[in-house]
Amino acid sequence: MGSLLRHAGTVTCAALAAVIIWQARHSQPEVLVKFRAEQVEEYCKAGIIGTGRLFSDEEMAAIRAGLDERISVATKDGKVRSEDLLNLHFNDTWLLELASHPRVLDLASQLLDSDGVRIFTTRILSKPARTGYAVPWHQDSNYWPLNPLRVTSLWLAVDDADAGNGAMQTINFTVAPTARSENLPVEQTSKEGGAHFDLNIRQDAIAPYEDQAVTLVLKRGEASFHDAWLPHNSPPNTSSRRRCAWIVRYTPASTKLIPGKRKLFGDDYEMLLVR
Ligand SMILES: O=C(O)CCC(=O)C(=O)O
Secondary structure: OOOOOOOOOOOOHHHHHHHHHHHHHHOOOOOOOOOOHHHHHHHHHHOEEEEEEOOOHHHHHHHHHHHHHHHHHHOOOOOOOHHHEEOHHHHOHHHHHHHOOHHHHHHHHHHHOOOOEEEEEEEEEEEOOOOEOOEEEEOHHHHOOEEOOOOEEEEEEOOOEOHHHOOOEEOOOOOOHHHHOOOOOEEEOOOOOOOOOOEEEOHHHHHHHHHHOEEOOEOOOEEEEEEOOOOEEEOOEOOOOOEEEEEEEEEEOOOEEOOOOOOOOOOOOOOEEOO
16 A cells, blocks of 8 residues: 655654554455445444445456546646546536446445435546646535535545545544534635635634544545545645546435526536436
Protein backbone atom coordinates (compact mmCIF):
# COMPACT_ATOMS: atom_id res chain seq x y z
CA MET A 1 0.00 0.00 0.00
CA GLY A 2 1.13 3.57 -0.61
CA SER A 3 2.82 5.56 2.08
CA LEU A 4 0.78 7.81 4.30
CA LEU A 5 1.44 11.52 4.18
CA ARG A 6 -0.61 14.13 5.94
CA HIS A 7 -2.04 17.02 3.94
CA ALA A 8 -0.84 19.49 6.53
CA GLY A 9 1.35 18.91 9.53
CA THR A 10 2.96 15.68 10.67
CA VAL A 11 1.68 12.11 10.61
CA THR A 12 0.02 11.31 13.92
CA CYS A 13 -0.20 7.79 15.34
CA ALA A 14 -4.00 8.08 15.38
CA ALA A 15 -4.10 9.03 11.71
CA LEU A 16 -1.72 6.21 10.79
CA ALA A 17 -3.79 3.70 12.75
CA ALA A 18 -6.97 4.96 11.05
CA VAL A 19 -5.51 4.33 7.60
CA ILE A 20 -4.21 0.89 8.52
CA ILE A 21 -7.65 -0.07 9.88
CA TRP A 22 -9.29 1.37 6.74
CA GLN A 23 -7.04 -0.72 4.49
CA ALA A 24 -7.48 -3.92 6.47
CA ARG A 25 -11.25 -3.62 6.59
CA HIS A 26 -11.77 -2.73 2.99
CA SER A 27 -9.47 -5.04 1.04
CA GLN A 28 -10.88 -8.34 -0.20
CA PRO A 29 -9.96 -10.48 -3.19
CA GLU A 30 -13.44 -10.93 -4.74
CA VAL A 31 -15.60 -8.14 -6.14
CA LEU A 32 -18.15 -6.87 -3.65
CA VAL A 33 -21.76 -7.57 -4.58
CA LYS A 34 -23.54 -6.84 -1.30
CA PHE A 35 -22.63 -4.95 1.84
CA ARG A 36 -22.78 -6.92 5.07
CA ALA A 37 -25.13 -5.49 7.72
CA GLU A 38 -22.16 -4.25 9.77
CA GLN A 39 -20.79 -2.37 6.75
CA VAL A 40 -24.10 -0.54 6.29
CA GLU A 41 -24.01 0.23 10.01
CA GLU A 42 -20.46 1.56 9.69
CA TYR A 43 -21.54 3.76 6.75
CA CYS A 44 -24.36 5.18 8.85
CA LYS A 45 -21.99 5.86 11.75
CA ALA A 46 -19.00 7.24 9.87
CA GLY A 47 -20.54 8.62 6.65
CA ILE A 48 -18.20 6.59 4.49
CA ILE A 49 -17.58 2.95 3.62
CA GLY A 50 -14.99 1.24 1.43
CA THR A 51 -16.10 -1.47 -0.97
CA GLY A 52 -12.72 -3.14 -1.36
CA ARG A 53 -12.55 -4.55 -4.87
CA LEU A 54 -15.59 -3.42 -6.81
CA PHE A 55 -14.48 -4.27 -10.35
CA SER A 56 -12.14 -7.07 -11.50
CA ASP A 57 -8.85 -6.28 -13.26
CA GLU A 58 -10.45 -7.18 -16.58
CA GLU A 59 -13.47 -4.95 -15.98
CA MET A 60 -11.19 -2.14 -14.83
CA ALA A 61 -9.06 -2.35 -17.95
CA ALA A 62 -12.18 -1.70 -20.05
CA ILE A 63 -13.47 1.03 -17.71
CA ARG A 64 -10.09 2.77 -17.67
CA ALA A 65 -9.78 2.64 -21.46
CA GLY A 66 -13.29 4.08 -21.87
CA LEU A 67 -12.67 6.88 -19.38
CA ASP A 68 -9.23 7.69 -20.86
CA GLU A 69 -10.87 8.10 -24.24
CA ARG A 70 -13.50 10.48 -22.82
CA ILE A 71 -10.82 12.50 -21.00
CA SER A 72 -8.74 12.91 -24.10
CA VAL A 73 -11.72 13.99 -26.25
CA ALA A 74 -13.18 16.36 -23.64
CA THR A 75 -9.88 18.12 -22.86
CA LYS A 76 -8.58 18.26 -26.45
CA ASP A 77 -9.14 21.98 -26.97
CA GLY A 78 -7.75 22.91 -23.54
CA LYS A 79 -10.96 24.67 -22.45
CA VAL A 80 -11.82 22.26 -19.66
CA ARG A 81 -9.57 20.52 -17.18
CA SER A 82 -9.61 16.76 -16.67
CA GLU A 83 -10.67 17.33 -13.05
CA ASP A 84 -13.88 18.99 -14.19
CA LEU A 85 -15.64 16.57 -16.51
CA LEU A 86 -19.14 16.87 -15.17
CA ASN A 87 -22.29 15.04 -16.29
CA LEU A 88 -21.00 13.61 -19.56
CA HIS A 89 -23.48 10.74 -19.03
CA PHE A 90 -26.29 12.89 -20.43
CA ASN A 91 -24.79 12.54 -23.91
CA ASP A 92 -22.84 9.33 -23.68
CA THR A 93 -24.56 5.94 -23.50
CA TRP A 94 -21.41 4.12 -22.39
CA LEU A 95 -21.01 6.44 -19.39
CA LEU A 96 -24.69 6.16 -18.53
CA GLU A 97 -24.35 2.38 -18.57
CA LEU A 98 -21.26 2.57 -16.39
CA ALA A 99 -23.11 4.78 -13.91
CA SER A 100 -26.02 2.31 -14.01
CA HIS A 101 -23.88 -0.78 -13.43
CA PRO A 102 -26.19 -3.24 -11.58
CA ARG A 103 -23.56 -4.12 -8.97
CA VAL A 104 -23.10 -0.46 -8.09
CA LEU A 105 -26.84 0.25 -8.06
CA ASP A 106 -27.40 -2.68 -5.67
CA LEU A 107 -24.83 -1.24 -3.25
CA ALA A 108 -26.18 2.32 -3.55
CA SER A 109 -29.69 1.00 -2.98
CA GLN A 110 -28.55 -0.69 0.24
CA LEU A 111 -26.88 2.46 1.57
CA LEU A 112 -29.83 4.68 0.62
CA ASP A 113 -32.28 2.09 1.96
CA SER A 114 -34.35 2.59 -1.17
CA ASP A 115 -35.32 0.17 -3.94
CA GLY A 116 -35.64 3.04 -6.40
CA VAL A 117 -32.40 4.87 -7.26
CA ARG A 118 -31.67 7.97 -9.36
CA ILE A 119 -28.40 9.21 -10.81
CA PHE A 120 -28.00 12.81 -9.68
CA THR A 121 -24.60 13.70 -11.20
CA THR A 122 -21.51 12.03 -12.63
CA ARG A 123 -17.98 13.32 -12.78
CA ILE A 124 -14.59 12.26 -14.03
CA LEU A 125 -12.10 13.90 -11.67
CA SER A 126 -8.72 13.07 -13.09
CA LYS A 127 -5.79 14.85 -11.48
CA PRO A 128 -2.93 14.85 -13.94
CA ALA A 129 0.57 14.07 -12.71
CA ARG A 130 2.39 17.09 -11.20
CA THR A 131 -0.31 19.69 -11.90
CA GLY A 132 -3.46 18.09 -10.50
CA TYR A 133 -5.45 20.61 -8.52
CA ALA A 134 -6.37 20.45 -4.85
CA VAL A 135 -9.99 20.06 -3.79
CA PRO A 136 -10.71 22.25 -0.75
CA TRP A 137 -12.48 21.03 2.38
CA HIS A 138 -16.20 20.96 1.63
CA GLN A 139 -19.49 19.16 2.23
CA ASP A 140 -21.33 18.21 -0.94
CA SER A 141 -24.58 19.03 0.89
CA ASN A 142 -23.74 22.72 0.54
CA TYR A 143 -24.00 22.50 -3.22
CA TRP A 144 -27.10 20.44 -3.67
CA PRO A 145 -30.67 21.78 -3.65
CA LEU A 146 -32.38 18.44 -3.00
CA ASN A 147 -35.32 17.39 -0.90
CA PRO A 148 -34.78 15.21 1.00
CA LEU A 149 -31.02 15.74 0.80
CA ARG A 150 -30.04 12.07 0.74
CA VAL A 151 -27.18 11.20 -1.57
CA THR A 152 -24.48 8.57 -1.62
CA SER A 153 -21.46 9.17 -3.83
CA LEU A 154 -19.52 6.38 -5.46
CA TRP A 155 -15.80 7.23 -5.72
CA LEU A 156 -14.13 4.61 -7.92
CA ALA A 157 -10.33 4.59 -8.09
CA VAL A 158 -9.42 4.40 -11.77
CA ASP A 159 -5.74 4.70 -10.80
CA ASP A 160 -4.16 3.70 -7.49
CA ALA A 161 -4.82 6.62 -5.12
CA ASP A 162 -2.75 7.45 -2.05
CA ALA A 163 -1.49 10.47 -0.18
CA GLY A 164 1.33 10.86 -2.70
CA ASN A 165 -0.95 11.57 -5.68
CA GLY A 166 -3.77 13.50 -4.04
CA ALA A 167 -6.11 10.88 -2.57
CA MET A 168 -9.30 12.03 -0.90
CA GLN A 169 -9.26 12.73 2.85
CA THR A 170 -12.35 12.61 5.03
CA ILE A 171 -13.41 13.78 8.45
CA ASN A 172 -15.83 11.13 9.54
CA PHE A 173 -19.04 11.78 11.44
CA THR A 174 -17.56 9.87 14.38
CA VAL A 175 -15.03 12.73 14.64
CA ALA A 176 -17.31 15.64 13.69
CA PRO A 177 -20.88 14.59 14.67
CA THR A 178 -22.45 17.98 13.94
CA ALA A 179 -21.48 17.69 10.28
CA ARG A 180 -23.92 14.79 9.91
CA SER A 181 -26.86 17.12 9.41
CA GLU A 182 -25.43 20.66 9.41
CA ASN A 183 -23.27 22.56 7.01
CA LEU A 184 -20.10 23.77 8.71
CA PRO A 185 -19.39 27.50 8.15
CA VAL A 186 -18.10 28.23 4.65
CA GLU A 187 -16.48 31.00 2.72
CA GLN A 188 -17.50 31.51 -0.89
CA THR A 189 -14.23 31.76 -2.77
CA SER A 190 -15.55 32.80 -6.18
CA LYS A 191 -18.77 33.05 -8.15
CA GLU A 192 -20.77 29.84 -8.47
CA GLY A 193 -19.15 27.76 -11.18
CA GLY A 194 -20.45 24.42 -12.51
CA ALA A 195 -17.73 21.92 -11.72
CA HIS A 196 -15.72 24.15 -9.39
CA PHE A 197 -15.50 24.05 -5.65
CA ASP A 198 -16.45 27.52 -4.43
CA LEU A 199 -18.04 26.82 -1.03
CA ASN A 200 -15.07 25.89 1.12
CA ILE A 201 -15.33 25.05 4.80
CA ARG A 202 -13.68 27.88 6.76
CA GLN A 203 -10.22 27.04 8.08
CA ASP A 204 -11.25 27.78 11.68
CA ALA A 205 -14.21 25.38 11.35
CA ILE A 206 -12.16 22.49 9.99
CA ALA A 207 -9.01 23.01 12.11
CA PRO A 208 -10.29 21.21 15.24
CA TYR A 209 -10.78 18.01 13.23
CA GLU A 210 -8.00 18.15 10.67
CA ASP A 211 -5.51 15.96 12.53
CA GLN A 212 -8.07 13.15 12.55
CA ALA A 213 -8.66 13.17 8.81
CA VAL A 214 -8.43 9.76 7.14
CA THR A 215 -6.63 9.35 3.81
CA LEU A 216 -8.51 6.97 1.51
CA VAL A 217 -5.80 4.75 0.09
CA LEU A 218 -7.43 2.78 -2.72
CA LYS A 219 -6.07 0.47 -5.40
CA ARG A 220 -7.40 0.71 -8.94
CA GLY A 221 -10.81 -1.03 -8.99
CA GLU A 222 -11.52 -0.32 -5.32
CA ALA A 223 -14.08 2.28 -4.31
CA SER A 224 -15.79 4.08 -1.49
CA PHE A 225 -19.26 5.53 -0.99
CA HIS A 226 -19.65 8.74 1.00
CA ASP A 227 -22.60 10.62 2.44
CA ALA A 228 -23.57 14.08 1.15
CA TRP A 229 -22.71 15.77 4.47
CA LEU A 230 -19.26 14.23 4.94
CA PRO A 231 -16.43 16.82 5.11
CA HIS A 232 -13.72 15.88 2.61
CA ASN A 233 -10.92 17.34 0.53
CA SER A 234 -7.89 16.25 -1.46
CA PRO A 235 -4.41 17.73 -1.80
CA PRO A 236 -2.87 18.64 -5.15
CA ASN A 237 -1.21 15.94 -7.21
CA THR A 238 2.46 16.85 -7.36
CA SER A 239 3.57 13.27 -8.02
CA SER A 240 4.56 11.68 -11.33
CA ARG A 241 1.40 9.52 -11.27
CA ARG A 242 -2.09 10.44 -12.46
CA ARG A 243 -4.97 10.11 -9.97
CA CYS A 244 -8.25 9.55 -11.72
CA ALA A 245 -11.65 8.90 -10.11
CA TRP A 246 -15.09 8.10 -11.52
CA ILE A 247 -17.68 9.66 -9.24
CA VAL A 248 -21.43 9.04 -9.37
CA ARG A 249 -24.01 10.53 -7.00
CA TYR A 250 -27.10 8.44 -6.30
CA THR A 251 -30.31 9.49 -4.57
CA PRO A 252 -33.44 7.58 -3.57
CA ALA A 253 -36.19 7.69 -6.21
CA SER A 254 -38.20 9.98 -3.94
CA THR A 255 -35.57 12.75 -3.82
CA LYS A 256 -36.55 15.85 -5.80
CA LEU A 257 -34.57 18.82 -7.03
CA ILE A 258 -35.53 22.24 -5.67
CA PRO A 259 -35.26 24.32 -8.86
CA GLY A 260 -33.83 27.82 -9.01
CA LYS A 261 -31.30 27.47 -6.20
CA ARG A 262 -28.14 26.76 -8.18
CA LYS A 263 -27.53 27.63 -11.81
CA LEU A 264 -26.31 24.17 -12.71
CA PHE A 265 -29.60 22.59 -11.64
CA GLY A 266 -32.26 24.34 -13.68
CA ASP A 267 -35.94 23.39 -14.13
CA ASP A 268 -35.06 20.90 -16.86
CA TYR A 269 -32.26 19.15 -14.96
CA GLU A 270 -32.84 15.39 -15.17
CA MET A 271 -32.27 13.01 -12.27
CA LEU A 272 -32.48 9.74 -14.15
CA LEU A 273 -34.41 6.91 -12.51
CA VAL A 274 -32.17 3.89 -13.12
CA ARG A 275 -33.55 1.32 -10.69
O1 LIG B 1 -11.77 13.29 -6.00
C1 LIG B 1 -11.53 14.20 -5.22
O2 LIG B 1 -10.39 14.55 -4.97
C2 LIG B 1 -12.64 14.91 -4.53
C3 LIG B 1 -13.96 14.28 -4.80
C4 LIG B 1 -15.11 14.94 -4.15
O3 LIG B 1 -15.03 16.02 -3.65
C5 LIG B 1 -16.37 14.22 -4.14
O4 LIG B 1 -16.47 13.11 -4.65
O5 LIG B 1 -17.35 14.74 -3.57
